[in-house]
Amino acid sequence: MSSGPLYLGFDLSTQQLKAIVVQSDLQVVAEAKADFDADFGQKYGIKKGVLTNEKEGEVYAPVALFLEALDLVCDRLKEKKTPLDRIKGVSGSCQQHGSVYWSKDGERLLSALTPDQPLVDQLKGAFSNPYAPNWQDHSTQAECDEFDAKLGTPQDLANVTGSAAHHRFTGTQIMRIRRKYPDTYAQTARVSLVSSFLASMLLGKVAPMDIGDVCGMNLWDMQSNQWSEPLLELAAGGSDGVAELKKKLGEVRIDGGGSMGPIAPYFVQRHGFSADCQIAPFTGDNPATILALPLRPLDAIVSLGTSTTFLMSTPKYKPDPSYHFMNHPTTPDHYMFMLCYKNGGLAREKIRDALPKPDGADTWANFNKAVLETPPLGVKSEGDRAKLGLYFYLPEIVPNLPAGTWRYSCNAADGSDLQAGAQWDAETDARVIVESQALSMKLRSHNLVHSPGGGLPAQPRRIYLVGGGSLNPAIARVVGDVLGASEGVYKLDVGGNACALGGAYKAVWALERRGGETFDELIGRRWKEEGAVEKVDAGYKEGVFHKYQDVLGAFEKMELEILAQNKA
Numbered sequence: 276m277s278s279g280p281l282y283l284g285f286d287l288s289t290q291q292l293k294a295i296v297v298q299s300d301l302q303v304v305a306e307a308k309a310d311f312d313a314d315f316g317q318k319y320g321i322k323k324g325v326l327t328n329e330k331e332g333e334v335y336a337p338v339a340l341f342l343e344a345l346d347l348v349c350d351r352l353k354e355k356k357t358p359l360d361r362i363k364g365v366s367g368s369c370q371q372h373g374s375v376y377w378s379k380d381g382e383r384l385l386s387a388l389t390p391d392q393p394l395v396d397q398l399k400g401a402f403s404n405p406y407a408p409n410w411q412d413h414s415t416q417a418e419c420d421e422f423d424a425k426l427g428t429p430q431d432l433a434n435v436t437g438s439a440a441h442h443r444f445t446g447t448q449i450m451r452i453r454r455k456y457p458d459t460y461a462q463t464a465r466v467s468l469v470s471s472f473l474a475s476m477l478l479g480k481v482a483p484m485d486i487g488d489v490c491g492m493n494l495w496d497m498q499s500n501q502w503s504e505p506l507l508e509l510a511a512g513g514s515d516g517v518a519e520l521k522k523k524l525g526e527v528r529i530d531g532g533g534s535m536g537p538i539a540p541y542f543v544q545r546h547g548f549s550a551d552c553q554i555a556p557f558t559g560d561n562p563a564t565i566l567a568l569p570l571r572p573l574d575a576i577v578s579l580g581t582s583t584t585f586l587m588s589t590p591k592y593k594p595d596p597s598y599h600f601m602n603h604p605t606t607p608d609h610y611m612f613m614l615c616y617k618n619g620g621l622a623r624e625k626i627r628d629a630l631p632k633p634d635g636a637d638t639w640a641n642f643n644k645a646v647l648e649t650p651p652l653g654v655k656s657e658g659d660r661a662k663l664g665l666y667f668y669l670p671e672i673v674p675n676l677p678a679g680t681w682r683y684s685c686n687a688a689d690g691s692d693l694q695a696g697a698q699w700d701a702e703t704d705a706r707v708i709v710e711s712q713a714l715s716m717k718l719r720s721h722n723l724v725h726s727p728g729g730g731l732p733a734q735p736r737r738i739y740l741v742g743g744g745s746l747n748p749a750i751a752r753v754v755g756d757v758l759g760a761s762e763g764v765y766k767l768d769v770g771g772n773a774c775a776l777g778g779a780y781k782a783v784w785a786l787e788r789r790g791g792e793t794f795d796e797l798i799g800r801r802w803k804e805e806g807a808v809e810k811v812d813a814g815y816k817e818g819v820f821h822k823y824q825d826v827l828g829a830f831e832k833m834e835l836e837i838l839a840q841n842k843a
């Protein structure tokens with residue numbers, strides 16, 4: 276380890292709080308994490324990081340869990356002898372859309388923390404709502420309908436805010452809380468996103484929301500970079516409530532870099548940080564993921580966490596109701612394109628668990644064997660029909676369908692003769708679920724990709740895999756088979772820690788940039804491919820790629836048919 280400054284990136288995602296420490300040259304020097312179920316499952320009764328109220332579609336996490344996890348991760352970094360006193364800057368990434376509700380006493384309690392007691396004991400009265408709605412929440416259909424109609428159509432809402440209305444987006448969540456729990460809303464002095472909440476904890480005062488993450492609310496007008504008055508009016512229940520809601524939301528920080536102030540004395544006295552350590556703006560876990568490496572045009576990231584997301588960085592703003600555009604977290608006039616699926620890691624786990632349990636320690640061994648031994652689309656011989664399915668154990672975001680499992684088949688040569696009600700074995704399910712997730716990304720990202728040259732069909736240049744599932748070689752193969760990638764599929768060496776790494780890099784850039792130096796300029800100069808990424812699949816394979824092109828129309832038709840059946 277060099278003797279220079281260190282930078283810390285946090286990632287408060289669905290199932291863990293992770294931390295990663297890097298040097299100025301981007302070398303990783305320490306990592307630590309708190310696993311919500313393993314460390315706090317019994318105490319808080321959570322499962323996979325959350326609590327649920329199935330009847331209403333509510334999914335939420337106790338704020339106290341976040342507080343305990345923050346102290347625990349700092350303790351674990353110290354146990355690993357991480358020199359916290361050398362950390363010059365902290366930033367981070369957090370699950371998007373989730374919100375935290377500060378009480379009227381919240382900011383006072385936050386600014387008066389003493390080092391002799393843990394955060395959770397001192398902040399008991401700091402929240403008007405003990406729970407943070409989680410991004411998997413789907414209790415807000417009524418509010419979504421009103422958001423979609425407010426400016427005209429879902430496309431109009433997407434034009435203004437980057438997205439049509441989505442259950443998890445914070446504007447609809449706030450609107451529902453105001454209606455369903457008016458006392459909670461009235462007692463709320465400030466609302467934070469999970470990213471600005473974690474930044475607030477470290478800063479000792481309520482931090483502003485960040486320019487990237489604020490686009491996950493359906494409240495921010497991305498073209499004029501300010502709150503949308505008509506949408507605030509809707510969430511607040513009329514024009515009389517707008518000023519109050521604006522006060523609760525606070526200012527938004529337009530600059531993704533710089534310092535928001537020094538770290539709170541609590542972290543200096545209890546955990547040994549330096550009083551000079553600066554807190555840079557935090558952002559969402561997906562915006563932070565695109566900061567985990569210098570992304571070039573036509574590069575895509577597939578994040579295989581609890582959610583599955585597909586991300587690209589682009590200067591083009593082409594909103595559509597089925598996907599999201601957000602402000603790039605560091606670069607003005609750039610955007611992040613994102614697709615997000617709820618049925619990611621947990622849905623794959625369900626299919627895995629339907630297979631015989633493997634003998635060895637690798638819980639994914641049988642799943643991977645089934646994926647690799649099943650031919651593309653389950654077509655085992657000439658004339659065999661292609662197999663397509665949707666595996667939604669939770670209501671899905673795109674397409675907006677309730678929970679359900681559907682198995683279809685079609686003519687493999689051209690996707691014709693699509694038929695519902697197909698059946699196959701659990702091994703075939705393993706291949707079909709991964710193909711299905713990749714086909715959905717292929718269908719929805721085609722506007723964003725073009726030919727990388729050499730007469731190749733439109734596809735990404737490189738695909739980088741991140742998140743827990745990036746460790747899985749069989750998933751990497753299928754991603755390459757279906758989506759292509761002319762230069763191949765790569766995984767980040769930090770695998771599941773990419774968002775935290777993006778947060779750490781953001782802290783490096785935020786505090787070491789000179790003049791108008793952009794993130795890509797600064798990080799691009801210091802980033803070394805060797806040791807940071809590893810090629811895990813060839814990507815584009817001509818014969819295989821075309822098999823999926825041939826059934827893409829049938830896949831879309833299947834989704835439309837199921838959507839029509841579920842409309843009533």
Ligand SMILES: Nc1ncnc2c1ncn2[C@@H]1O[C@H](COP(=O)(O)OP(=O)(O)O)[C@@H](O)[C@H]1O
Pocket residue numbers: 288289290291579580581582620621623624639741742743744745746747771
């Ligand atoms: N070897 C593996 N193969 C496939 N999936 C995996 C593997 N290891 C972990 N996962 C998946 O990773 C998920 C957690 O991903 P992670 O990115 O750490 O989560 P979070 O959403 O909390 O950021 C788990 O739900 C699990 O399904």
Ligand SMILES: O=C(CO)[C@@H](O)[C@H](O)COP(=O)(O)O
Pocket residue numbers: 288289290369370371372410443491559560561580581582583584615
């Ligand atoms: O809702 C979204 C993005 O819109 C999710 O991607 C969350 O941001 C949670 O991420 P993970 O915990 O799965 O990393």
